[in-house]
Amino acid sequence: MVTHTQTDGTRTWSRRTQKQSLIRWVAWLIGVAVFVFCWNRISEVTTWFFVWDAPRIAGDIFGRATPPRWSYIDQLWGPIWDTLNIATLGTIISLMLAVPVAFLAARNTTPSKMFIRPIALFIIVATRSINSLIWALLLIAIIGPGVFAGIVAIAIRSIGFCAKLLYEAIEEINETQVEAITATGASRWQVMLYGVVPQILPAFAGIAVFRWDINIRESTVLGLVGAGGIGLQLSASLNVLAWPQVTLILLVILVAVVVGEWVSAKVRGAII
Amino acid sequence: MLKLDKLVKTYNTGDQALKSVVLEIPQGQVLALIGPSGAGKSTLIRCINRLVEPTSGTVHLDGVELTRLGSGALRRDRRRMGMIFQEYALVERLTVMENVLSGRLGYVGFWRSFLRKFPQSDVDNAYRLLDRVGLLHMADKRADELSGGQRQRVGICRALIQDPALLLVDEPTASLDPKTSRQIMRLIVELCSERGLAAIINIHDVALAKMFVQRVVGLESGAIVFDGAPDDLTPDMLTHIYGEEDWEATIEKVTDAEEEAAQ
Amino acid sequence: MNGASVSELDTLIGTGWKKPPLIKRDWLRWGLVIGALIYLIAAINSVEVNWERVYAGLDRGAAFIAAFLQPDFESRAGDIWEGMLESIVMAITSTVVGIAISIPIGLGAARNIAPLPVYLVCRAIIAVSRALQEIIVAILLVAIFGFGPLAGFLTLSFATIGFLSKLLAEEIESMDKVQAEAVKATGSRWAQWVNYGVQPQFMPRLIGLSMYRLDINFRESAILGLVGAGGIGATLNTAFDRYEYDTAAAILLIIIVIVMGLEYLSGLIRARVQ
Numbered sequence: 001m002v003t004h005t006q007t008d009g010t011r012t013w014s015r016r017t018q019k020q021s022l023i024r025w026v027a028w029l030i031g032v033a034v035f036v037f038c039w040n041r042i043s044e045v046t047t048w049f050f051v052w053d054a055p056r057i058a059g060d061i062f063g064r065a066t067p068p069r070w071s072y073i074d075q076l077w078g079p080i081w082d083t084l085n086i087a088t089l090g091t092i093i094s095l096m097l098a099v100p101v102a103f104l105a106a107r108n109t110t111p112s113k114m115f116i117r118p119i120a121l122f123i124i125v126a127t128r129s130i131n132s133l134i135w136a137l138l139l140i141a142i143i144g145p146g147v148f149a150g151i152v153a154i155a156i157r158s159i160g161f162c163a164k165l166l167y168e169a170i171e172e173i174n175e176t177q178v179e180a181i182t183a184t185g186a187s188r189w190q191v192m193l194y195g196v197v198p199q200i201l202p203a204f205a206g207i208a209v210f211r212w213d214i215n216i217r218e219s220t221v222l223g224l225v226g227a228g229g230i231g232l233q234l235s236a237s238l239n240v241l242a243w244p245q246v247t248l249i250l251l252v253i254l255v256a257v258v259v260g261e262w263v264s265a266k267v268r269g270a271i272i
Numbered sequence: 273m274l275k276l277d278k279l280v281k282t283y284n285t286g287d288q289a290l291k292s293v294v295l296e297i298p299q300g301q302v303l304a305l306i307g308p309s310g311a312g313k314s315t316l317i318r319c320i321n322r323l324v325e326p327t328s329g330t331v332h333l334d335g336v337e338l339t340r341l342g343s344g345a346l347r348r349d350r351r352r353m354g355m356i357f358q359e360y361a362l363v364e365r366l367t368v369m370e371n372v373l374s375g376r377l378g379y380v381g382f383w384r385s386f387l388r389k390f391p392q393s394d395v396d397n398a399y400r401l402l403d404r405v406g407l408l409h410m411a412d413k414r415a416d417e418l419s420g421g422q423r424q425r426v427g428i429c430r431a432l433i434q435d436p437a438l439l440l441v442d443e444p445t446a447s448l449d450p451k452t453s454r455q456i457m458r459l460i461v462e463l464c465s466e467r468g469l470a471a472i473i474n475i476h477d478v479a480l481a482k483m484f485v486q487r488v489v490g491l492e493s494g495a496i497v498f499d500g501a502p503d504d505l506t507p508d509m510l511t512h513i514y515g516e517e518d519w520e521a522t523i524e525k526v527t528d529a530e531e532e533a534a535q
Numbered sequence: 536m537n538g539a540s541v542s543e544l545d546t547l548i549g550t551g552w553k554k555p556p557l558i559k560r561d562w563l564r565w566g567l568v569i570g571a572l573i574y575l576i577a578a579i580n581s582v583e584v585n586w587e588r589v590y591a592g593l594d595r596g597a598a599f600i601a602a603f604l605q606p607d608f609e610s611r612a613g614d615i616w617e618g619m620l621e622s623i624v625m626a627i628t629s630t631v632v633g634i635a636i637s638i639p640i641g642l643g644a645a646r647n648i649a650p651l652p653v654y655l656v657c658r659a660i661i662a663v664s665r666a667l668q669e670i671i672v673a674i675l676l677v678a679i680f681g682f683g684p685l686a687g688f689l690t691l692s693f694a695t696i697g698f699l700s701k702l703l704a705e706e707i708e709s710m711d712k713v714q715a716e717a718v719k720a721t722g723s724r725w726a727q728w729v730n731y732g733v734q735p736q737f738m739p740r741l742i743g744l745s746m747y748r749l750d751i752n753f754r755e756s757a758i759l760g761l762v763g764a765g766g767i768g769a770t771l772n773t774a775f776d777r778y779e780y781d782t783a784a785a786i787l788l789i790i791i792v793i794v795m796g797l798e799y800l801s802g803l804i805r806a807r808v809q
Binding site for chain 1: 684
């Protein structure tokens with residue numbers, strides 16, 4: 001914020017100095033240029049004829065996709081059960097793996113800040129950066145298609161997410177409570193058990209339910225690459241252009257996601 | 273019984289918190305450690321049970337050189353030093369009973385503590401202590417449901433159930449109102465005399481200290497500048513410890529009438 | 536009181552102590568435990584694991600880990616570069632467009648500043664956007680707009696709207712009313728009021744969230760290629776299909792590095808604006 005004295009002696013106020021506003025303008029200019037460049041690249045490889053035709057195609061698909069084929073639901077109960085299992089078992093496995101990683105990554109509990117903490121942080125970033133669908137692709141190549149690959153994909157993908165939130169919770173604990181337990185002559189593991197664990201248990205439960213909710217969503221689409229669950233049916237129906245079935249599956253997925261969110265909100269409300 | 277010799281603590285930042293402290297405390301003596309914030313009171317008592325690792329010097333407890341012990345032996349000797357904290361430092365999400373029993377962790381194995389299966393004698397002892405401080409009916413309440421004074425009583429039980437020879441007390445009344453502060457101080461001093469415990473009480477409230485202890489040690493910038501009976505604490509001495517201030521009001525004996533009112 | 540507590544103590548001495556259970560009612564507690572056990576057993580039994588196949592796959596797993604240590608950036612450098620650039624382009628454009636659309640919708644979805652009809656419409660948009668998976672939206676948009684990054688761009692923009700508008704609306708709903716009222720009291724019009732009283736309060740958070748969303752959009756753009764919506768996913772999928780693990784490893788490593796870089800950058804920016 002600066003004030004200037006004009007040639008006629010009046011003083012004007014402006015929020016920024018000239019240099020600041022110049023930098024801002026240059027930053028905006030660069031931003032706009034980047035955006036225009038990016039947009040051009042998309043535009044170049046787009047067949048605009050299809051795009052102008054899109055409303056008609058959308059209407060056409062919509063016409064063919066309604067009404068949903070309700071009778072198809074009989075074939076969906078199995079895949080729905082699989083989807084639930086992929087999410088739940090995947091979450092349980094990932095929590096078992098995430099807890100040690102989180103303790104190794106938290107500054108106040110890691111055995112070595114120099115060596116072990118960076119490794120733990122790398123595990124967190126690597127598992128988090130890669131989408132569960134890609135993990136599923138990878139696992140299918142390794143252990144073959146099926147529900148098991150889906151569970152493992154969800155488990156690996158969730159390690160980073162859970163461990164990150166958990167280690168942040170561990171770093172926020174009240175150290176004097178830990179000190180107090182240490183002062184009684186408790187062993188290292190007892191200090192963990194009485195000083196650290198009670199403090200992070202609510203966060204842990206919250207994270208578990210939150211991630212389970214996300215995993216329900218993710219497991220509905222894992223089947224697209226062959227990792228089991230309702231996505232398998234979706235992919236099959238899409239391949240034969242059975243649009244009424246696709247509509248029903250999408251409705252089922254929607255219901256699953258909403259129910260998952262509702263359950264997780266209820267449980268979190270009960271814990272916290 | 274407790275002997276500190278040339279105890280020095282220099283933090284990594286270069287701050288010298290303790291400058292060659294020499295102090296000896298006989299069996300059963302309750303000592304108040306006074307001094308302004310940052311004088312090194314907290315560091316001093318944490319160096320005794322090695323929550324803070326002293327830079328040099330020795331600490332002897334009943335002839336055992338604590339500063340030399342390995343981690344296993346240190347844990348065994350920590351059991352003999354109960355500690356009471358400024359902000360109570362109860363594990364808030366555990367019950368009162370678990371907090372009290374956590375004082376026995378040094379005596380029971382991991383799995384027993386994991387399953388909360390403490391020996392019956394420990395449980396009985398916990399009940400007796402809670403009864404002694406008037407919180408027996410709160411045993412199954414969670415610690416964060418308690419008021420400040422109640423929490424500090426639980427903290428006292430946790431320290432006493434260790435069956436210690438020495439109490440290390442860090443600003444026990446700093447977060448309490450004046451009336452509760454006196455009650456807590458009285459309780460600590462009473463329990464020490466009942467059980468013949470020695471105690472070091474860090475306290476910034478000089479008047480409160482003088483009411484209850486036999487010996488006062490003044491710490492200033494990490495060095496002991498006063499060691500004597502409470503009555504020897506003159507305004508000049510307090511000025512030396514804390515800096516310029518009108519000390520007459522603080523030094524006046526608290527009358528019995530006030531004492532009654534406080535209860 | 537003292538007499539009562541002495542007798543209370545006497546009754547307690549010698550009795551054991553158990554931690555009070557989290558769920559007080561016995562039948563409910565045991566019901567939940569048994570229900571959970573039955574579910575777990577049923578779930579685990581229904582998972583068919585072909586252990587021979589898994590065992591045979593261990594070699595390939597080892598090959599992949601070996602490939603991770605020796606990633607091959609060279610042989611498909613052209614494809615990787617094209618794919619990465621397309622992913623980044625999609626992430627940037629969709630984030631910008633997503634933010635631009637999110638701000639009005641976020642304002643509209645904040646109950647304390649929007650009238651009820653607007654609020655309901657905006658909340659409905661957010662709900663739809665959040666309930667639909669990116670990949671499913673991408674499938675539909677590819678069917679409508681044809682293959683290519685345009686479908687990916689639209690998908691990510693749509694997902695960004697649900698994410699940002701919701702958090703923005705929550706931020707506005709929890710803002711400090713006094714500051715906003717003070718500006719209103721000066722007699723400003725609605726747009727001025729939003730600009731001076733509301734905007735300064737959510738700006739830092741909006742910038743932080745936008746960076747976070749850019750990071751998410753980039754990660755998501757890596758899978759959209761699986762269904763033909765452009766980006767690095769197509770190259771990655773091809774690499775897996777051809778069992779070219781060293782190329783796949785190279786792509787995954789680049790993704791990880793870019794995500795780490797973005798996280799570092801967003802950390803810096805958030806630290807500056809807050």
